[in-house]
Amino acid sequence: MTTCFEGTTFCIHTFGCQMNKHDSERVAGMLEGLGALPVATIEEADIVVFMTCCVREAADTRLYGQVASMKNIPVREGSPLDKRYIAVGGCIGQRDGEKLVQQLPHLDVVFGTHNLASLPALLSGAIERSGHAVEVLDGGADFSSALPTTREHAWAAWLPITVGCNNFCSYCIVPYVRGREKSRPLEDIAEEARRYVEAGVKEITLLGQNVNSYGRDLYGEPRFAEVLDALDATGVERLRFATSHPKDLTDEVIERFGTLRSLMPALHLPVQSGSDRILSAMNRRYTREHYLGLIKKLRAVVPDIALSTDIIVGFPGETEEDFMETYRLVEEVGYSQVFTFIYSKREGTPAAKLQDDTPREVIQERFDRLVDLVQRKAYEANQGERGAxxxxxxxxxxxxxxxxxxxxxxxxxxxxxxxxxxxxxxxxxxxxxxxxxxxxxxxxxxxxxxxx
Missing domain, CATH: 2.40.50 (OB fold (Dihydrolipoamide Acetyltransferase, E2P))
Incomplete structure (x- = not known):
């Protein structure tokens, strides 16, 4: 397999979440280990890998547009390959599989979220046999952390502690493309972190679709607070984590913000909506009151903690009052950063079956109002740093x-x-x-x- 990669070049385009960024580093590690060289642009690359996200419709559109446009880019001068080879992985690869090569005939390889390690063999097969190679598994036995890696930055590392998700929020495709939640043994996580620290890593970010439920499948109950303790004991200078589901954020984890030297005073806690009616329709399994109670507890431990969140505007059936509940929650919490999205219908999710006759211009106007508020509150939050x-x-x-x-x-x-x-x-x-x-x-x- 190695022979067909020696002297080739590759580039990786990554869309979506931090888990995709981590997976992209593993792809880079595998390809470099086989003799391929990383380059910055498609024009320079013999192999182009797209690590995709299918959470929102815009990501699908972007992928299809970029892959389609590559038909017109000539093969680089001096390439040892007969053509430019294109591979699509990540969540769109997992969801669409063979359908991708039917719609994009010049696509060479499709691989899913559970078979990252198969990419070199799939590419090798496509190169040697000049045909398509598609492999999408329903589940995987190992974490991608077992694969070689080329980190984007020497001082920072992504460290997955779980894969998959058991929450099944009604709007979200992730459980269907990432699978059910699976935790790594605590000892494996701590050992990987120690290796990073010994290599000079200053900041580690723990990853999972819901890190707060870590360990429930292995130990019968969540043990995320123990993960934080173990990572702090490695001597790492900065520790962060994403993403954190409000329904599983425990008092023990909140307390760690006040006791652990390395845990940074910042938390991404997606609320999605401030309306109990919409939260119920989203299957989020917490209330506005519960969420605000968590914010109160966090600020009792770290008064100036920086909070960020995700909010969806225009979920099916959202009324003006529902929206105003969200607006008032943002005013009350005072987030440092808010990632705002207009609801994107994802086929295969329960919410995709919901009907909504709210005009698009009404949803856009609400979205714009929220963005204005988010910017004002973010500016106010940053003023506390002046002079410090x-x-x-x-x-x-x-x-x-x-x-x-x-x-x-x-x-x-x-x-x-x-x-x-x-x-x-x-x-x-x-x-x-x-x-x-x-x-x-x-x-x-x-x-x-x-x-x-």
Whole structure:
């Protein structure tokens, strides 16, 4: 198999969640291990891999458009292959399987969420036999963390602790394409984290569709708080996790924000709606009161914790009053960041069968109102950092100006600041430096590196 990859180039386009980003790093690790070289653009690549998301319709449209457009891009000069080979994995690959090659005849490989390790063999078969290769499994025995990896950043690592989801929210396709929830043994998670720390990783992000229910399948009850304890004991400097379902967020996990040295004061806690009626229709299994009670507990432990959330506008049957319940919840909580979405119908989910005659322009107007509020509250939340000195993990430089550093605060805020005289960006990337915050905008902070 190795021979057909030596001297080839590849690029990976990743859509969607952090789990897809983690899987993309595994794909890169496998291909590099077989002799292929990473490149930045499709034009330079002999092999193009799309790691896809099917949570929203826009992702489908984007994938089909990009793959279709590749028919007109010539094979790179000097390529050892007879053509450019295209592979589609992730959630769309899992959902559509053979249907993808029927609709996109120049597609070469389709693989699902449960058979990441099969990609090299599938590509090799397509190259050697000049035909399509499709493999989509219903489930997998191993976590992709067992595969080689090429991390995007040396100082940061994704660490999956669960795969799949048991929640079956009525609008969500994820349980159908990622499968039922499965947890990794705690010992395996801790060992992988220790290896990362020994390799110089500063920040680890734990991943799962619902990290709060970690361990229920292995131990009979959730043990996520113990995962946090074990990771903190590795000596990692920064610890984060995503995503966290409100119905399973326990007091023990909330308490860890006040006791664990490495756990960052930031939490993504998707609410989706502020209306109990809509939450019930979504099958979220918590109420507005329960959610706000969690916020109160979190702020009792860490008063200035940075909170982010997801909100869907225009779920079938949502009234103006339902929307206003969401609007008022956003006002009350004061999120640092909100990911807002207009409801996207996903075939195969219970919500897809619901009828709704709300005009699109009404939904759009509500969405725009919410976005205006989100921006105002995010600006207000950032003002508390003005004049403070915060530790910033330097990730690189601004895309617009190579002399401006860019990094993340403990609250996951983007922070910009001029490169100090006498230092290079390469010297600071991956280090944590103190920065005095001089200015706070809606989506970023500006400051200067503090000497010493």
């Amino acid at each position: 000195t915060v530790p910033v993990l330097i990730e690189g430089t601004s895309k617009r100006d190579g002399s401006i550093l860019a990094g993340k605060s403990p609250k996951n805020q983007t922070v910009h600041g001029p490169l100090p005289a006498g230092l290079t960006a390469e010297e600071l990337v991956g280090t944590i430096v103190p920065m005095h915050i001089d200015e706070a905008r809606t989506w970023y902070l500006s400051g200067t590196v503090v000497d010493g």
